[in-house]
Amino acid sequence: MKKIINDGQNVVAEMLSGYLSAYSRYYERVGNSNAFTYKNRRKHKVSIVIGGGSGHEPLFIGFVGKGLADAAACGNIFASPNPELIMKTAQAVDEGCGVLFLYGCYAGDNMNFDMAEELCALEDIQTAHVRIWDDCASAPKERKETRRGIAGDVYVIKVAAAAADAGYPLDEVVRIAEKARDNINTIGLATSPGSIPGLDKPTFELGADEIEFGMGLHGEPGIERTKMQPAAQLVNRMYDELKKEMLLQAGQQIAVLVNGLGSTTLLELNIVYHELAKHLTADGLDVHDVEINQFCTCQEMGGFSITILKLDEELKRFYDTACYSPYYAREALA
């Protein structure tokens, strides 16, 4: 595997060093740790802290900024940040209005953030958390709290941060973040594996002519492995899963995220939406907004995911506000 790295042990620290010095006008590192804050964050509000394993960029580093999270704690590659780092990150942005942790639902993240909240309690920092579990291929609906968090993180962070910026108190920001989380689902498809920088081994094996529906970002097995098919058929299958899962009905207002997993090109991702739009129109869905890019990746993993957010008036209000980070920016929507 040809990776543009130095020592595999230092990839996260060196990545952050590059990012934070390039964008030093926006960001400040927390000590010399693998965490940073947004300098111009609004004061006297609930603070939003995000985090998780590194290697999924632009998530999480690209979702700290104006109208986005106030800080991120970055773990090693595909491993949760540790409790002390998370606590120090929270401490760096706490305004006395409480800190909300947003992270993907994985055993390691859950345990480390839980312990971080215990450490925060010792420092008199009020905290809450919302675990994101949008991947509907990772467990049945009855066990949704064991599902994994993937590209749906983007919407939860965006909406919760806007609610915090609007001055809502902690319990209300939690309610809104949970409402967003409970109205988001994602399904992915893998065409080829990613890898851990510094290890010469792919995260999983997939035949040259095979794809897998529902495969996790770290190679967790999905729901079906088949031969490669044209985009229309792939999207067809994925949309069916989402429609069934989310009980999508005509007139429902939605936002759509088409996310590349790493090596899949924008050309391909736009063809995905070309196909998806046909289904959305045919089913009479009211598409409020669409974004097509790489948001949540796994190094050079091939494939894509489709995320749908069901909007109501309240969620739309927070969805529509402007936001900016070097990797995620949009104007206010009318």
Add this chain to the structure above:
Amino acid sequence: MKELNLQQTMDMLMEVCRAVIQSKQLLTEVDSNIGDGDHGIGMAGGMEKAKAALAEGAPFADINTLFKTTGMAMINTMGGASGIIFGSMFLGGLKGLEPITVLDGNTFTRMMRGALSAIKARGKAEMGDKTMVDALEPAVLAMEKLPDADWVTLMRAAADAAKTGVENTKMFVAKFGKAQYLGERAIGFQDAGATSVFIIFNAMYEFVRLH
């Protein structure tokens, strides 16, 4: 030998660190069969940090701080699930424990019971889930059957029980980690976390046997 003093306890923990670091390759191989293959790197990295923290922190005022230093070093270096779980093996028994400068077998047994409870509460794993609990719980039970035992007897029993526990994990499907998605295909392979628990208790046994 019924009691370890502060220095002996520190030496024992250093021996645990060395044993785990030396097992990096073994743990990597065991974990590669059914997991991410990063358990050896993680455990060795955590124990390197713990060893350094123990060396830097000396002299210590009490045994509680020795265990706390070891546990926190692991948690704050390793990250992920195994950092918390193995850190808790050293931290979890300290709650409510008055500062001590002498460690007897009964106190150590109580500490390991506390650690087991903390780990099960945090990780939600039970016996038979193919995790480190499958080695730790039998070790604690074995020690609890030997009140007032000398250290060598106690640690031999703990290491033996942990070893049997590791063997038993081969029969189970996994409920956690990447191996959970393998279902029946995980049968026949031992759990890497349980293997680490055996290495830890075995290093303690070797230490007390030679002292």
